[in-house]
Amino acid sequence: MNExxxxxxxxxxxxRLVRLNVVALMWAFIIVGALFFLVPDGVVVFTNLVGxxxxxxxxxxxxxxxxxxxLATAYMVLVSVLAYLIQRxxxxxxxxxxxxxxxxxxxxxxxxxxxxFSLDAFGYLLNFLVDGSIVLNCLVLYRVLDPRRRTRxxxxxxPRGLERxxxxxxxxxxxxxxxxxxxDRVDGGRAVPSPALDEELLEYLRGLGPSGPxxxxxxxxxxxYGTPFWFGTLRPFTRLGPAxxxxxxxxxxxxxxxxxxxxLFPIRFLATTLFYARPEAEAAIGYERPRIDRARVGxx
Amino acid sequence: xxxxxxxxxxxxxxxxxxxxxVGTGAGxxxxxxxxxxxxxxxxxxxxxxxxxTEEFTARPLDMVARLYRNRGLTATLxxxxxxxxxxxxxxxxxxxxxxxxxxxxxxxxxxxxREEGLDDYAPAHLAPRFEEVSRRLGVRPVPEELLGPNAQxxxxxxxxxxxxxxxxxxxxxxxxGTGVCAFGCPTGAKQSTNLSYVPAALEAGAELVTHARVRRxxxxxxxxxxxxxxxxxxxxxxxxxSLRALGNATVIATGAVHTPVLLRTSGVRHPALGxxxxxxxxxxxxxxxxxxxxxxxxxxxxxxxxxxEREGIFIQGIFAPPAIEAPTVPGIGREHRxxxxxxxxxxxxxxxxSDAGTGRVAAAPGGQPLVLYSLAPADRRRLARAVSLTAQxxxxxxxxxxxxxxxxRPVLRSIAEARAxxxxxxxxxxxxxxxxxxxxxxxxxxxxxxxxVGSSGGVHGYEGLYVADASVLPxxxxxxxxxxxxxxxxxxxxxxxxxxxxxxx
Numbered sequence: 014m015n016e017x018x019x020x021x022x023x024x025x026x027x028x029r030l031v032r033l034n035v036v037a038l039m040w041a042f043i044i045v046g047a048l049f050f051l052v053p054d055g056v057v058v059f060t061n062l063v064g065x066x067x068x069x070x071x072x073x074x075x076x077x078x079x080x081x082x083x084l085a086t087a088y089m090v091l092v093s094v095l096a097y098l099i100q101r102x103x104x105x106x107x108x109x110x111x112x113x114x115x116x117x118x119x120x121x122x123x124x125x126x127x128x129x130f131s132l133d134a135f136g137y138l139l140n141f142l143v144d145g146s147i148v149l150n151c152l153v154l155y156r157v158l159d160p161r162r163r164t165r166x167x168x169x170x171x172p173r174g175l176e177r178x179x180x181x182x183x184x185x186x187x188x189x190x191x192x193x194x195x196x197d198r199v200d201g202g203r204a205v206p207s208p209a210l211d212e213e214l215l216e217y218l219r220g221l222g223p224s225g226p227x228x229x230x231x232x233x234x235x236x237x238y239g240t241p242f243w244f245g246t247l248r249p250f251t252r253l254g255p256a257x258x259x260x261x262x263x264x265x266x267x268x269x270x271x272x273x274x275x276x277l278f279p280i281r282f283l284a285t286t287l288f289y290a291r292p293e294a295e296a297a298i299g300y301e302r303p304r305i306d307r308a309r310v311g312x313x
Numbered sequence: 314x315x316x317x318x319x320x321x322x323x324x325x326x327x328x329x330x331x332x333x334x335v336g337t338g339a340g341x342x343x344x345x346x347x348x349x350x351x352x353x354x355x356x357x358x359x360x361x362x363x364x365x366t367e368e369f370t371a372r373p374l375d376m377v378a379r380l381y382r383n384r385g386l387t388a389t390l391x392x393x394x395x396x397x398x399x400x401x402x403x404x405x406x407x408x409x410x411x412x413x414x415x416x417x418x419x420x421x422x423x424x425x426x427r428e429e430g431l432d433d434y435a436p437a438h439l440a441p442r443f444e445e446v447s448r449r450l451g452v453r454p455v456p457e458e459l460l461g462p463n464a465q466x467x468x469x470x471x472x473x474x475x476x477x478x479x480x481x482x483x484x485x486x487x488x489x490g491t492g493v494c495a496f497g498c499p500t501g502a503k504q505s506t507n508l509s510y511v512p513a514a515l516e517a518g519a520e521l522v523t524h525a526r527v528r529r530x531x532x533x534x535x536x537x538x539x540x541x542x543x544x545x546x547x548x549x550x551x552x553x554x555s556l557r558a559l560g561n562a563t564v565i566a567t568g569a570v571h572t573p574v575l576l577r578t579s580g581v582r583h584p585a586l587g588x589x590x591x592x593x594x595x596x597x598x599x600x601x602x603x604x605x606x607x608x609x610x611x612x613x614x615x616x617x618x619x620x621x622e623r624e625g626i627f628i629q630g631i632f633a634p635p636a637i638e639a640p641t642v643p644g645i646g647r648e649h650r651x652x653x654x655x656x657x658x659x660x661x662x663x664x665x666x667s668d669a670g671t672g673r674v675a676a677a678p679g680g681q682p683l684v685l686y687s688l689a690p691a692d693r694r695r696l697a698r699a700v701s702l703t704a705q706x707x708x709x710x711x712x713x714x715x716x717x718x719x720x721x722r723p724v725l726r727s728i729a730e731a732r733a734x735x736x737x738x739x740x741x742x743x744x745x746x747x748x749x750x751x752x753x754x755x756x757x758x759x760x761x762x763x764x765x766v767g768s769s770g771g772v773h774g775y776e777g778l779y780v781a782d783a784s785v786l787p788x789x790x791x792x793x794x795x796x797x798x799x800x801x802x803x804x805x806x807x808x809x810x811x812x813x814x815x816x817x818x
Contacts, residue, residue, distance in 0.1 A: 191645065191646055192645055192646065192649070193646070193649075193650065194646035194647040194649070194650045217374075217378075217384065220378060220384050221383060221384060221386065259645050259646040259647070262645045262646075263644075263645045263648075266643070266644075266645055266720075266723075267720060267721075267723060268720075269720075269721065269743070271392065271393075271742040274720060274742075275394065281640065281645075282640040285639035285640045285642075285649070286374065286636045286637070286639060286640055287374070287636070288639070289635035289636045289638075289639040289653065290372070290373060290374040290634075290635070290636035294635070295634070295635055297654075298635060298653055298654055298655075298656040298657070299656060299657040300609060300634065300635050300656055300657070301607075301609065302371065302372075302634075303371050303491035303492055303493060303499070303609075305371060305491065305499045305500060306489075306500075
């Protein structure tokens with residue numbers, strides 16, 4: 014029940030962000046297209062002006078011949094319509110993101126060529142950068158809307174990387190094993206198994222909402238790739254030996270650098286809490302749970 | 314009993330009453346019971362669920378997930394980050410506290426009268442309310458047989474050092490010392506408001522709606538006419554339904570963290586609203602002994618050292634089950650495991666301080682409260698002294714290792730090291746701190762320029778809008794505030810009863 018709810022909310026959140034992104038693109042295309050059409054010389058003058066503020070650029074010429082303007086207007090109408098169609102049906106019209114990216118890539122790359130081999134006008138450079146960014150943006154959105162990614166997310170209800178087999182999950186498992194010395198035994202040969210503590214921890218965080226488990230990822234990545242700064246080795250955390258891992262994490266626990274200590278704190282907190290909440294762990298350390306005499310409840 | 318669980322509701326709900334009370338903790342439940350017993354029609358709203366004693370399993374994590382806000386993971390933003398546990402259930406934080414019931418000291422009440430013009434709250438005026446609340450809750454000191462070995466051992470150390478201390482007065486009837494007060498009393502002995510004032514209110518005719526998260530107070534100009542709430546499912550997620558509750562008076566009692574945000578998002582403006590936040594920062598001081606302690610036996614918060622109260626330091630028992638103690642035991646891997654293996658030899662006491670600095674509560678995007686608080690330099694020094702005194706008592710009792718919750722000194726091994734801690738300049742970020750008892754964010758004062766509410770709990774400048782929880786306390790109570798909140802809420806409810814019976818023209 015929880016998992017389904019959490020996943021549904023996560024999917025909606027991502028879709029909302031993607032839709033917002035495409036709608037913003039659509040309005041940008043409409044406004045810029047209108048500016049091109051209504052004040053083409055003004056746009057040229059303005060980009061020349063900005064270029065002169067930023068550095069040494071050649072001045073782009075104005076022209077009275079409007080054929081290219083007609084073609085540019087048609088292109089801006091086309092990309093606006095594409096953006097409109099995409100935001101109407103994100104998943105159904107997902108391939109149109111590639112069409113949009115192709116158009117923008119053509120615009121971006123031709124401007125780069127003109128800038129390099131024709132005239133070093135700021136307008137060319139600007140269009141190369143802006144349309145190039147839009148190409149990258151479209152490709153990212155295309156990937157985000159990948160149905161296979163959605164299926165994986167739905168299956169686990171977890172952010173990418175923390176699903177079973179993911180990179181973040183491998184780091185989490187290594188941290189948990191190190192914090193709890195899970196490779197050994199707790200009490201004189203009496204084993205205290207801790208299967209699926211990672212699942213338990215993620216489930217606990219999932220109870221806080223979809224962003225709960227996601228908050229773990231930056232901390233896990235900092236632990237994994239912080240070794241060059243805090244342990245003097247290029248090997249990431251998961252490739253250290255058990256004793257090295259313990260020594261490395263002890264450095265986090267006692268660090269005088271507050272943010273570093275805070276990186277491990279929530280994971281250590283939840284790991285030790287969840288582990289020692291288990292009846293077998295309680296028994297192994299001699300804790301006696303209170304015996305509740307239900308017959309006496311409520312008689313006071 | 315007249316209880317509507319909004320999680321089962323499939324349509325929007327409307328209600329009308331004389332008084333709408335939001336919150337069922339130490340403030341709201343007392344107001345609801347007092348008004349209902351005086352004959353008013355009361356509607357009581359609660360965001361959490363109504364759990365019966367039989368549902369309290371004594372398993373900490375189960376209960377934290379059910380009874381605590383955000384699964385116990387609420388915290389302040391600042392240096393250091395401070396865990397600030399809050400209840401989210403019928404009974405509010407009274408369902409998850411240790412039941413400690415101290416009246417605010419006379420010198421605090423006198424200060425309120427002197428500085429805020431709150432003559433009605435002078436010791437002589439508030440004393441009958443303290444007595445009334447104490448009688449209803451069965452407040453009495455923890456008997457010797459329930460002190461438990463953790464407290465007995467600590468008392469031995471404290472007495473050896475000449476520290477004055479006493480058993481703590483608690484609101485318990487028939488307590489058998491299960492040791493899990495903070496996770497919902499599984500025997501129904503602790504008289505939290507879900508077992509005392511809320512049932513009394515319901516018996517007197519009040520109606521309770523659970524799973525109702527109030528999103529705003531309805532204001533008609535400068536007059537409150539009720540509240541609107543989102544109705545929640547069992548997971549605490551909005552089920553798309555809403556509640557509109559109308560009343561001649563609206564009493565907000567959602568606690569010092571949520572009350573200012575609710576008022577602010579409803580359009581109430583006052584420069585002191587959300588400011589003046591006072592808390593009791595606390596460090597857990599654990600101790601390992603060579604012999605078994607079995608600290609889980611008896612009442613966890615049964616004994617306190619009162620010697621240093623004037624300095625703003627109070628030292629109280631605080632033993633918890635392994636799941637809660639484990640994160641505070643230092644070490645990684647085998648080092649941690651070896652210490653946990655000796656769990657039966659562990660003692661644990663809390664070093665709390667009454668803060669001199671203040672924080673504030675702001676509204677984050679989405680209407681959630683954001684608690685901004687950093688330890689002031691004076692509090693940092695006071696906390697270091699409190700931890701040092703607690704550690705000294707443990708060593709005097711025979712401890713071999715003490716864990717002071719100070720990251721730069723995770724393990725102390727002698728009383729000399731414990732003494733030295735008080736003189737160390739320990740940066741705030743090195744303390745592992747939790748805090749309890751948030752208060753003061755809608756401060757009471759007779760002066761409308763200083764206080765959000767007046768002496769009867771009414772919000773200055775508004776009609777029919779009252780606050781009756783820890784947020785009205787003008788300064789730190791310097792002790793656990795539950796009893797003081799209840800006495801103040803009793804006074805506010807009694808004044809409101811008169812106001813409803815004899816409305817001003």
